[in-house]
Amino acid sequence: MPTFEGSTIQAAIQKGLTHLDLPRDAVNVEVVAEGRKGFFGIGRKPAIVSLTALAQQTTSVAAQSAAPASAPAASEAAKPAKPAQPAHQTMTPEHRRADAVALKTVQRYLLAMAAGVQAPATLTMKRAAKNHLTVQLQTAKPGLLIGHHGKTINAMQYLGQVYLNHHAHSKFNLLLNVGEYRQRRSGILARLAERTAREAIATGQPAMLEPMPAFERKQIHAHLANSRHVVTYSEGDEPRRYVVVAPKPRMS
Numbered sequence: 001m002p003t004f005e006g007s008t009i010q011a012a013i014q015k016g017l018t019h020l021d022l023p024r025d026a027v028n029v030e031v032v033a034e035g036r037k038g039f040f041g042i043g044r045k046p047a048i049v050s051l052t053a054l055a056q057q058t059t060s061v062a063a064q065s066a067a068p069a070s071a072p073a074a075s076e077a078a079k080p081a082k083p084a085q086p087a088h089q090t091m092t093p094e095h096r097r098a099d100a101v102a103l104k105t106v107q108r109y110l111l112a113m114a115a116g117v118q119a120p121a122t123l124t125m126k127r128a129a130k131n132h133l134t135v136q137l138q139t140a141k142p143g144l145l146i147g148h149h150g151k152t153i154n155a156m157q158y159l160g161q162v163y164l165n166h167h168a169h170s171k172f173n174l175l176l177n178v179g180e181y182r183q184r185r186s187g188i189l190a191r192l193a194e195r196t197a198r199e200a201i202a203t204g205q206p207a208m209l210e211p212m213p214a215f216e217r218k219q220i221h222a223h224l225a226n227s228r229h230v231v232t233y234s235e236g237d238e239p240r241r242y243v244v245v246a247p248k249p250r251m252s
Helices: 009-020 054-066 070-078 093-116 142-146 148-167 181-203 214-224
Strands: 003-006 027-033 047-053 121-127 132-139 173-178 230-235 242-247
Touching: 003 009, 009 027, 009 047, 093 121, 093 132, 093 148, 132 142, 142 148, 142 173, 148 173, 148 181, 173 181, 181 214, 181 230, 181 242, 214 230, 214 242
Parallel strands: 132 173
Antiparallel strands: 003 047, 027 047, 121 132, 230 242
8 A cells, every 4th residue: 555745644645645646535544654743843753644545445345255254264363463562561772762862852952942042051860760850950041041930941841841752762750940949949839838728718718829830730739738727629721720729618
């Protein structure tokens, strides 16, 4: 079956239809690869589709129907059984190579983004247990990298995480830090959680925080998890999802 490439699946299909000189309803389309847009244009992969004229499929089906009844059974017997997928896949050299390339590339991306906001930087990456990655950026302009309420550093962290999710074999969790910003932010979130809890208790009404990234919402939830007076939950859709701190019903 011929295959055709394109920047998108639809583009690949159109290229195939043009090549075969057939209308869309005269072919069966099989998507071989969905393709990737890449990250900043790097790592882009084309979409690949296979087109089969329906007339060819009809002929093939008719030929199979005319075959002796024993032929399908023999065909099935000839097919080797698919091996069961292990619960935990063993890391192969290819997997390790994919991880190594992804980790090196994401570091280049982070440095390129830092330069893009006029805050050139250097970095160090530490890999802890369970594939937790901490990237420490050093720059003479930390304020530019952090941004207002951490918007810049959080955006960079999100983009880096998305790249790793798409290109690394292992599941990595990325934490990006500039100076001691994350440590200071953790203290701010703890105080914010306490203050919001007091507000909810005093008013008897739920109190809503400003939208924040998932990893910061988790810190709010964790800080108030053992409270006897309030409960927390998240509402809204990303990237505007926020934490609600509500008073627990009083026991009568």
